[in-house]
Amino acid sequence: MSGRPVDMTPWLNAAVATFDGERPRGALNAWGNSFPAEELPFGSLLKVGGVDFRLPAKAPGEPDSVEPLGQMIMVPGAPRALGIALLCCGEMGDQWVPVRVLGERGEVVAGFVAVARGVMIPAESDLGDEGFAGSHLHYPGDYDLALALPAAWRVEHRWEAPASVACVELGSNPLFHLLAMTLLDRA
Amino acid sequence: MTTTLFSYAERLAAEQAPRAAALRLGLRWSFGLPASGLEAIPEYGLPLNPEPILAALERRGGIRIVRHEGDGEVSLYDHLAAGRPAIVAIDAFYLPFRPAYGRVYSSRTVRASGTGGAIRIQDLWGPPAEGTVSREILETARFSSVPLDVDREPLFSGNPVGGVWFSVEAAPFELADGAAWARERLEWLQDEMARPRADERGEYGLQALRKFRGWLEERLAGPPDESLAARRGGSLLLRPELTSRLYLGVFLRNAAHLLGDARLKEEVERYRAALGHWQAAMDVLTKTVRTRRPEYDDFIRHHFARACENEERLLAALVPYSP
Numbered sequence: 001m002s003g004r005p006v007d008m009t010p011w012l013n014a015a016v017a018t019f020d021g022e023r024p025r026g027a028l029n030a031w032g033n034s035f036p037a038e039e040l041p042f043g044s045l046l047k048v049g050g051v052d053f054r055l056p057a058k059a060p061g062e063p064d065s066v067e068p069l070g071q072m073i074m075v076p077g078a079p080r081a082l083g084i085a086l087l088c089c090g091e092m093g094d095q096w097v098p099v100r101v102l103g104e105r106g107e108v109v110a111g112f113v114a115v116a117r118g119v120m121i122p123a124e125s126d127l128g129d130e131g132f133a134g135s136h137l138h139y140p141g142d143y144d145l146a147l148a149l150p151a152a153w154r155v156e157h158r159w160e161a162p163a164s165v166a167c168v169e170l171g172s173n174p175l176f177h178l179l180a181m182t183l184l185d186r187a
Numbered sequence: 188m189t190t191t192l193f194s195y196a197e198r199l200a201a202e203q204a205p206r207a208a209a210l211r212l213g214l215r216w217s218f219g220l221p222a223s224g225l226e227a228i229p230e231y232g233l234p235l236n237p238e239p240i241l242a243a244l245e246r247r248g249g250i251r252i253v254r255h256e257g258d259g260e261v262s263l264y265d266h267l268a269a270g271r272p273a274i275v276a277i278d279a280f281y282l283p284f285r286p287a288y289g290r291v292y293s294s295r296t297v298r299a300s301g302t303g304g305a306i307r308i309q310d311l312w313g314p315p316a317e318g319t320v321s322r323e324i325l326e327t328a329r330f331s332s333v334p335l336d337v338d339r340e341p342l343f344s345g346n347p348v349g350g351v352w353f354s355v356e357a358a359p360f361e362l363a364d365g366a367a368w369a370r371e372r373l374e375w376l377q378d379e380m381a382r383p384r385a386d387e388r389g390e391y392g393l394q395a396l397r398k399f400r401g402w403l404e405e406r407l408a409g410p411p412d413e414s415l416a417a418r419r420g421g422s423l424l425l426r427p428e429l430t431s432r433l434y435l436g437v438f439l440r441n442a443a444h445l446l447g448d449a450r451l452k453e454e455v456e457r458y459r460a461a462l463g464h465w466q467a468a469m470d471v472l473t474k475t476v477r478t479r480r481p482e483y484d485d486f487i488r489h490h491f492a493r494a495c496e497n498e499e500r501l502l503a504a505l506v507p508y509s510p
Binding site: 024027029030031032069091092093120122123139140141143145147148172173174175 | 188286287290291313314316338339340341342467470471473474475476477478480482483486
């Protein structure tokens with residue numbers, strides 16, 4: 001496993017994916033779009049650009065992601081890390097949110113602005129190592145439309161020397177969707 | 188994110204007069220609060236202005252955008268037959284090359300060109316697409332009632348298209364004295380935003396912006412039906428207003444350069460960056476048409492307050508240019 005995934009389960013507050021039978025519940029944006037849940041390895045690992053992200057377990061109707069609203073995401077054991085990777089996407093285009101990584105005594109290990117690229121990409125896009133795309137976009141109606149796909153992007157931030165990470169503090173932006181978070185332990 | 192009308196108007200103007208289309212479309216600064224219902228504003232709505240905006244843009248910058256309703260005075264097809272492209276309001280439900288064909292009623296504008304049996308349509312709405320349609324299909328799309336379907340199209344359904352189309356003519360752009368030209372327009376714009384005005388169409392200026400902010404805050408906390416109407420209507424009002432400001436920013440940046448005013452340049456860059464607050468408030472307001480959470484409304488209030496402060500700060504910065 002590359003990196004140490006952070007369990008965000010206690011902070012999940014939104015759903016970016018729907019299973020086939022619940023497409024009308026889509027809420028990734030005001031148009032009711034969503035990722036196809038069957039294509040995301042909920043409860044397991046998703047490797048993007050060499051980083052292992054652990055997606056939460058998910059059943060229909062359950063939350064699967066975090067919309068940053070000022071949460072303090074605690075990291076048990078305060079492991080040492082060289083950086084952090086986010087799997088994220090922006091609703092209504094690119095979105096940004098301030099992030100602070102805090103050590104055991106509350107000291108600031110790193111502060112940065114995470115920028116999530118927009119969730120909608122043209123169907124022929126090649127994301128390479130930068131993200132993960134679904135094969136189709138869920139709409140709230142009983143149809144698939146072929147020209148746009150949902151994508152989640154890998155965003156990394158690294159700091160100079162290994163440091164213990166006890167908490168990740170998120171700023172506030174409901175248009176930023178955080179699917180997973182992994183602490184990076186290799187240069 | 189600009190409205191489709193402004194996007195196409197800029198392109199058409201640039202094709203005719205390659206210099207400075209964007210800044211010439213930015214020669215308006217006010218806030219127009221309509222007396223009529225906000226939910227009647229279409230995606231291609233123009234911001235309300237004390238001097239009607241199309242007349243203002245023509246007088247101040249030489250770009251003539253004419254809004255036509257149907258084909259009474261000037262036929263769209265005669266216009267196209269003369270080799271001129273047009274910006275046409277349509278319901279995307281009827282465009283066969285769009286993936287939403289036959290599924291989602293949604294109005295916006297597209298660029299139309301060509302004549303005869305095959306009219307070429309360019310649609311920039313993401314993801315962009317183009318195709319050809321017959322006159323019969325275009326007529327159906329132009330005169331659709333665009334039935335309301337908030338679930339599939341939370342903003343751009345519910346208002347008939349009514350055959351609206353736009354033509355654009357851009358006069359050549361030459362400045363004998365750029366500084367004088369810019370100074371004159373800064374005076375007009377400062378006054379346009381600073382001075383409270385009202386007429387049968389609505390209210391204008393910073394005072395109207397403050398009134399809208401108060402109205403929105405009340406409605407966000409109100410009964411669900413009122414709240415939903417305010418969220419939709421507010422989103423529809425704020426989009427063309429933000430679009431207008433994005434183009435205003437282009438003019439202001441150029442004006443600061445023409446005037447050699449470093450202080451103004453700094454204030455303009457600050458203003459342009461802070462338009463992100465307007466965008467953030469507007470986009471989350473749109474989000475709340477489908478999904479509600481108290482934190483979302485707090486976010487909207489916070490960012491719209493910052494957006495209003497941004498307008499006031501720019502107004503103060505332009506005082507040296509007031510009439």
